[in-house]
Amino acid sequence: MTTAVVVGNPKPASRTLTAATHVVRELTGAEPTLVVDLATLGSAVLDWSDPDVNSLVEQVGASDLVVFASPTFKAAYTGLLKVFLDRFAGGSGLSNIAIPLMLGANTTHSLAPELSLRPVLTEIGGTVPGRGLYVIDSAHDDPATYTEWLDATRPAVNALLAASAR
Secondary structure, three states, X not given: OOEEEEEOOOOOOOHHHHHHHHHHHHHHOOOOOEXXXXXXXXXXXXXXXXXXXXXXXXXXXXXXXXXXXXXXXXXXXXXXXXXXXXXXXXXXXXXXXXXXXXXXXXXXXXXXXXXXXHHHHHHOOOEOOOXXXXXXXXXXXXXXXXXXXXXXXXXXXXXXXXXXXX
């Protein structure tokens, strides 16, 4: 099984990255196979001919489970993540499970993963089990923050992973 984390925070090694890695670890019991911290790619993410970024898109698209994570900016995910997601072909860019995860300062934008990120992930071929995950960034490192969502989502993720393994 291959798993990936794609983080659209403009700050490298962010709390968003920590949260996304935690989600993969809790869903699968292992570290992500691939970590794409988009902030570390610099202007290459804007160059559609960049072979390294194109390879990352292929690897992410072929992963069994991908957590797409972003801080919440103006009730939406970041432009950095949008630029990366634009590289995926509509309806066939992702092949399996896509988890929308967004962090924000308070609950004001708690529907942002459902309203802004989930539709894009499904449009490019991802299967989103359950609801998107919204985490208050000040609690990103508290495992209890994720418990309810994990309890509700883990069974669907496990069923989808088992089905794809057959």
